[in-house]
Amino acid sequence: MDIQTIRRYKRNYSLLSGILSNNPILMQGLVLAPAVVASTTLKNGLALCICAFVVFLPTLFVVSFIKGKNQIPHFLRMFFYALLSSVFFIPAAFLTKAVFPSSVDMLGIYMPLLVVNTIVIARAEAVAVRSRPLVAVGDAFFHMIGFAVPVLLAAGIREYFSSGTLYGVLIDLNSRNLTQVNLPFVGFILFGLMAAGAQLISQKATPAYRKWVNKRIILKASAESTAEQQSRNSEER
C-alpha cells in the first residue's frame, strides 16, 4: 500500500473533522460575527444555518470542478469564491424569507455577510480545489454541521434566558426575561465556554478516533494486499 493511497483514505476519514477537531467556530474562530450577534433565538439561528447551508454547499461543489490550482490565478480565486457564493445567496435569501419571514429582518446585515465568509475561502483552498466534487461537498456538509450545532445551542440558551421560550413555544412561565442576554458580549462568552468544552471533548475523542481510522486503513490495506495476492496467484496459474 503506497503513501498516496493512505493519504487518500485519511482524507476521506478527515471529512468528519469539521464537526469537532476542526470546528469552524469553536476551533478556528471563523464566522464569529454572524454567529455571535444573530444567535439570539432558535428561529434566527435556524434561519442563519439554512442560509449558510444553501450558500456553502453549492459553492464548494462548483469550486471542486476547478482542476489544478493554476487554472485561476491565486489573487482572482478569492473574488471568484465571493462572486460564486453571492450567486447562490439569491436562492438562499428567498428560501430563508419564505421559511422565517420575521428572522430575516432581525438578522439584518449578518445574513448577506455570509457571502464573503471565511469558511468558504478556507474550505475551498484547503479541500475543494484539490478534491473530487463528492469529497468537497461532504467536507462542506460536516463543516456546516460543526457551524450549526454551536449556533443552535447558543441560540437556544439565549432564547430561554431572554424570553422563557424555545422556538417560540413558551416553556418557562416564571422567566426573568433577561433581554440583556441578547447583547453580543454574552454571545462571545458563551462561544468561549463552548470552545473550551469542545477542546476538552476533542482532546479525549481525537486519539480514539485516530486509532479507529488507522485500524480501518490497516484492515483495508490487508484486504487489498490479499486481493492483489489472489489476483497474482490467479495470473500465475
Place this chain on the structure above:
Amino acid sequence: MKKVAETGPEEEISQELPQKREGAGLADMIAALMPLFVPAYFFYGERPLFISLVTVLAALAADILCTRMRGRKIGVHNLSAAVTGLIIALLMPASVSYAVPISAALFAILVVKHPFGGYGRNIFNPAAAGYAFAAVLFPKAVFSFPAPFTKLAADAAVQDLSLQTSLLAALKLRTLPQTSLFSLMLGGVPGPMGTTGILIIAACLLYLLVRRVVKFQTVLPFLITVFAFAWLFPRIPGGRLASAGYEMMAGPLLFCGVYMVSDPATMPKTGKGAAAYGILCGLLAMVFRYYGAFEEGFCFALLIANALAGWLDRQLSKISFKELGIRGLAALRGLLRRAAGMIRKTAAEKGGAGNGHSNHKKV
C-alpha cells in the same frame, strides 16, 4: 512616602512571585474592607451582612472548586476570592436580590479569574468584571437604591420598597444634587451599601497605603486625574469646586480607586506604568461617566485599562525621563538662544538699546 518609592526593585520581585508574600496583603485587604460594614449595618440593617456572607461563600466555593480542578493546592491565596466577593457585595445596593451578587461572583471566579490562570495571573480584575456583568445584565437591580435608615430584613426578596436613584443619576442629568457635600462625606445618601462612607474609605486608604498593600503611584494619579477632569469640565451648575467634589464623592468611584485600581495582579509592574495606568483609569472612568450608557462606568474603564497594563509597562520602560529631560533642556536652550538672537536683531534694526535682553545671553 519616599521610603515606599525607594523599595522599587524589592516590590517588583514580590510581584513576580505573588504567592510568597501575598497572604499578608490579602489579610490587610479584608481588614480594610471590614469597617465598611459599620455604615452598611447602620444604614440598612442586617441585610448587607447576609448578602456579603452569601456572596463571599459562593466566591470561595467556586475558587476552591476551580483550584482543585486545575490540580493546585488550596492555600492562603484562596482568600483573594473572598476579597473579590466582598468588593462585589459592597458595590451592590442593599435591596438587591441574592441572585445578582452571587451570579456576579460566580462569573468573576469561573469566567474571569481561573480561565486566565488563577490567582496572580488573571489579566482582568475579577471584581470589576463581576460588577460589570451584573450592571449589564441587571441594570435595574444594580442602579436603584433604598433610602438610608430603612432597616431591611434578610429575606429572599425585598418587596414594597420605594427605590431611589443615586446622586450619580442627578449628575448624569446635569443637575446640582440637593445633598450637601458634608452629608455626602458622612454617607447618609442612597447608594451602594458599602461605598457611601467616604471618610471611612479615606481612613482605610491611609491604612492600606501605610501597609503598602495599595501603591500610591497608582492611587494618587488616579484621584488627581478624576479631580482635574471634574474641575476642568464641570457638567453640573454650581462651580468647579462643587463639580469636583460631587464627582469624587458621589458613587463608588473612591471605593473602586482604593480597593480595585491597585490590585497587584492586574496593574502594571513598573512605577511609570503604574502612574500611567492610574491616569488612564481616571480618565476612562470620567469619560464613561460623562458619555456612557450607565451612571457609573468605572468597572468598564478598569477592564479596558487592565487590557493595556502590560502594554503600558513595555512602552514606558523604553522611555527614560532623565534622557528626555536632558534632551528637552537642550531643545529649550536652543529655542531661547534663537529667540534672543532674533530679539537682538530686531533691536539692532530699530537702533534701540538691546540691554534689556541681556539675561538671554547667559543661557
